[in-house]
Amino acid sequence: MNPESSSTPTQRLISRATLVSQGAEAKVYKGELHPPPIYPVPSGNRDHDSEPVLIKYRFHKQYRHPTLDASLTKSRVAGEARAIGRCLRAGVNVPGIRMVDLQEGVLAIEWINGKSVRFLLGGGAEGEEEVDEVHGDVVESEETDEAEEDPLKGYNITQDDIMQLIGTEIAKMHEADIIHGDLTTSNMMLRPPSAPDKSSELVLIDFGLAYTSTLVEDKAVDLYVLERAFASTHPASEPLFASVLKAYERQAGKDWKAISRRLDDVRLRGRKRSMVG
């Protein structure tokens, strides 16, 4: 597998970027898309255009038929980009898109400084192989005993506030008929506040499995996936998730009743829930 050979601009971009993590589907890098100016000589003013980007590279899968692989990769990248685009127009907090290269299977999005909600709530073992923690400003303290160190320090926010932000963002997303498809606390990030009097901002990420649907069923399932993720990753989190739903209800208004009923149905359906002996 030689994904980083230097023949195309995007491949060269990746070869100069830093690998952040690798999943089954894609490799994620931190890189620079737009360089700072060479002329006039940099004045020391912060050049916002040359801020880092997150590069998601859906590498070639050897186990797939090449034609199918090419076509699948393109449609996944396209689907993710479109979902993010729709979210932006609907006012949902998601990272902005900085580059799409369908040919190479690459999506570059705005780099979000901060940590995942999973990390901030103190989760279990990390699922994905982390090559290097290069997220934001908050100091990594994996080596020391985390029981005393509050991961939320510096964020000016309580766990309950985070839950409310989550509920609100998901409700906005569902209002626009966008289903995330993989709602977990690893797919939500918190941006630290820009000033001491400001609050943190929640950002939804990873729209690789997202799609459009008006169905109450799909929205209820989306929420259920999150509920199960909460239960399995963060012990004793039922009251937290309840806050999520409360905030969702507030944002969703009249749509809540139908979704709430469906959610109850979906819960009953869940694994090993049969009342049959």
Place this chain on the structure above:
Amino acid sequence: MESFHYSQFSQEYSNVHIALFTNVTNATELRNRLVQASTMSGPEGDAERQAVDFAFIDATLICSTLHLKSAILNSVLAQAQGALRTKTVHSEILWNLNPTNNISEAIRRYGVSSSTTSLLVVRIGRPGDPATVQMQMSAVVSGDLSPTSRLAGITDWARVKKYYKILQQIDADPQKDIQRVHEIVVSSVSMKSVIV
């Protein structure tokens, strides 16, 4: 004028020069010159085309330098993939700025016209002396060369929103709303290959 070196692009297109001209007085002449240059033949035609080998963009429709650079990035990528929709990498920038597929519409909306008073001029080319490029630009545009930071005060947000069909207000706070609009526009340009 600012110059950038994109190390990921091939040599021929690795240097990008961006200049903002305000109080432009020869917009109509410039437009006519561009139209003429495209049809002129022989060495005279070549010389003319060389003299105006830039992208001329109406600055009031550009939200930020990031917005412009996103369109530039798409254009150079298309060039590298042999997938240009227009004749040159410079005209491709105009096409990338426009939300639809229509090339004439893109040039009409985002290119220089008789009503243009603020112009962004872009050259994509080989590494070379930026001062020379700046001179070539100033030879063609009659206006005041200004720092690109002035762009913030020039953008006509109402027109931008109209072309990008951003009809409703997204955020109650007007400053935050502009930020949201900016993000939608930059993202839309970046994902043009997917949505249009």
